[in-house]
Amino acid sequence: MEKIVVSKKILRVDDKGIHELDDPVIREVPLTIFLNGKELVTLLHTPERSEELAVGFLRSEGLIRRFADIRSLRFDQEQGIVFVETKGNELAEKLYGKRTITSGCGKGTVFYHALDALKSNPVKSEMTIPARQILALMRQLQERAELYQQTGGIHSSALGSKEGLLYVCEDIGRHNAVDKLIGHCLKEEIDLNEKVLLTSGRVSSEILIKTAKLSIPVLVSRSAPTELSIELAINLGITLIGFARGRRFNIYANQQRIQIN
Amino acid sequence: MEKIVVSKKILRVDDKGIHELDDPVIREVPLTIFLNGKELVTLLHTPERSEELAVGFLRSEGLIRRFADIRSLRFDQEQGIVFVETKGNELAEKLYGKRTITSGCGKGTVFYHALDALKSNPVKSEMTIPARQILALMRQLQERAELYQQTGGIHSSALGSKEGLLYVCEDIGRHNAVDKLIGHCLKEEIDLNEKVLLTSGRVSSEILIKTAKLSIPVLVSRSAPTELSIELAINLGITLIGFARGRRFNIYANQQRIQIN
Numbered sequence: 001m002e003k004i005v006v007s008k009k010i011l012r013v014d015d016k017g018i019h020e021l022d023d024p025v026i027r028e029v030p031l032t033i034f035l036n037g038k039e040l041v042t043l044l045h046t047p048e049r050s051e052e053l054a055v056g057f058l059r060s061e062g063l064i065r066r067f068a069d070i071r072s073l074r075f076d077q078e079q080g081i082v083f084v085e086t087k088g089n090e091l092a093e094k095l096y097g098k099r100t101i102t103s104g105c106g107k108g109t110v111f112y113h114a115l116d117a118l119k120s121n122p123v124k125s126e127m128t129i130p131a132r133q134i135l136a137l138m139r140q141l142q143e144r145a146e147l148y149q150q151t152g153g154i155h156s157s158a159l160g161s162k163e164g165l166l167y168v169c170e171d172i173g174r175h176n177a178v179d180k181l182i183g184h185c186l187k188e189e190i191d192l193n194e195k196v197l198l199t200s201g202r203v204s205s206e207i208l209i210k211t212a213k214l215s216i217p218v219l220v221s222r223s224a225p226t227e228l229s230i231e232l233a234i235n236l237g238i239t240l241i242g243f244a245r246g247r248r249f250n251i252y253a254n255q256q257r258i259q260i261n
Numbered sequence: 262m263e264k265i266v267v268s269k270k271i272l273r274v275d276d277k278g279i280h281e282l283d284d285p286v287i288r289e290v291p292l293t294i295f296l297n298g299k300e301l302v303t304l305l306h307t308p309e310r311s312e313e314l315a316v317g318f319l320r321s322e323g324l325i326r327r328f329a330d331i332r333s334l335r336f337d338q339e340q341g342i343v344f345v346e347t348k349g350n351e352l353a354e355k356l357y358g359k360r361t362i363t364s365g366c367g368k369g370t371v372f373y374h375a376l377d378a379l380k381s382n383p384v385k386s387e388m389t390i391p392a393r394q395i396l397a398l399m400r401q402l403q404e405r406a407e408l409y410q411q412t413g414g415i416h417s418s419a420l421g422s423k424e425g426l427l428y429v430c431e432d433i434g435r436h437n438a439v440d441k442l443i444g445h446c447l448k449e450e451i452d453l454n455e456k457v458l459l460t461s462g463r464v465s466s467e468i469l470i471k472t473a474k475l476s477i478p479v480l481v482s483r484s485a486p487t488e489l490s491i492e493l494a495i496n497l498g499i500t501l502i503g504f505a506r507g508r509r510f511n512i513y514a515n516q517q518r519i520q521i522n
Contacts (some may be wrong), residue, residue, distance in 0.1 A: 010513055012510075013521060172465060250272065260278060
């Protein structure tokens with residue numbers, strides 16, 4: 001395992017003057033994905049769950065649909081390269097043309113195409129979840145988001161359900177943290193129809209679209225959604241919750257899935 | 262001017278139950294850049310200073326070096342397109358091949374190439390600035406970051422000097438906020454040799470590289486830097502400050518420019 005946090009000698013300046021101390025700092029490491037022998041992209045990531053990040057990235061970009069689309073997957077940690085071979089590579093070749101670079105944290109996607117495809121296929125899950133469980137999941141995410149507590153420089157994402165938190169991922173990138181989670185869900189073939197996706201970060205349209213592509217019915221953020229993500233959530237049938245902190249949250253779309261006690 | 266904040270009817274859930282209220286939400290709008298007649302990229306941004314964002318993006322990607330490289334610039338607000346014609350387009354064509362997608366908030370850059378080029382040319386500025394002025398600049402940035410105060414969903418960046426804050430930009434994207442500022446500096450031909458770049462966001466390697474490309478000697482963040490950005494700051498001659506909050510901050514690299522009172 002590579003280290004994900006290192007201790008650095010830094011200078012702290014405060015009312016008492018200046019003094020040296022050791023401070024934990026998060027690592028940021030390039031990860032290059034080769035798809036079917038071609039260099040696809042270099043992501044900068046926290047070196048943990050790198051293969052899952054590669055798988056989740058390919059899914060978010062629409063280059064694979066399920067883990068079974070992958071023929072082989074090899075991670076060369078020393079070089080920082082994930083080599084992926086897919087079963088049919090025409091789809092991958094075709095899709096990786098037009099690119100969108102996102103507002104925030106992130107990645108390119110075929111933005112308008114993705115929207116068109118998704119709008120014809122909104123999320124239909126009839127799951128419901130009590131409001132107090134939403135708050136409990138967010139509290140658990142914060143407790144388990146260990147890197148943040150050490151370094152203050154990290155995003156976390158998690159998969160939850162009525163029963164509790166299932167899996168937590170962390171990364172310096174808001175998008176990477178979600179893509180690692182997506183990669184894990186694909187690998188483990190987790191049914192997402194009654195699940196909740198939690199994120200520490202803001203909800204821009206891209207995070208919303210990632211959620212919709214996986215048909216996850218409920219998206220919960222500690223932070224703010226954009227107007228575009230709210231509109232998309234309404235149209236795509238996703239329950240969108242923001243500012244889930246302490247004992248309260250805001251519902252921005254599809255409140256029918258939230259049971260108020 | 263397009264609206265950048267809209268009021269949305271939302272549901273607040275808290276100890277008192279559930280109630281409807283009007284909440285300000287930040288807008289997120291696609292902005293497509295056409296370079297020399299070809300569609301280059303679609304960014305998602307807060308619709309304010311869109312032309313400056315386009316100029317700053319082109320600079321950060323290495324597709325232009327100065328504002329004078331641009332022959333014409335036209336913003337079609339209705340379509341959300343900025344049309345840019347450069348004077349010599351071979352450079353732009355050549356450079357826009359290999360892409361890196363970043364950890365965090367962001368954009369592609371020719372990551373390794375950029376690094377190589379920069380390492381041979383570190384920032385040499387002999388400016389110094391008092392520690393209390395760093396804190397004053399950060400306080401002013403927070404006071405002027407109006408959208409954040411309204412919506413909680415925005416990043417801000419600013420240019421400062423010993424004399425005070427010079428220019429503030431806001432965007433849902435951490436990178437966009439910096440690129441808008443860069444676009445402004447290019448347009449106005451501002452000498453950056455004795456300036457400070459302030460950002461509300463985390464400092465990943467990409468933000469550090471943007472700073473280095475413009476030879477800005479001091480970078481101050483309200484948040485955490487990554488290990489890679491610290492290493493780059495040391496090598497590229499940039500004074501890197503993080504966690505500038507209230508009455509204290511951390512110095513991660515090149516402390517010689519900071520005068521302790």
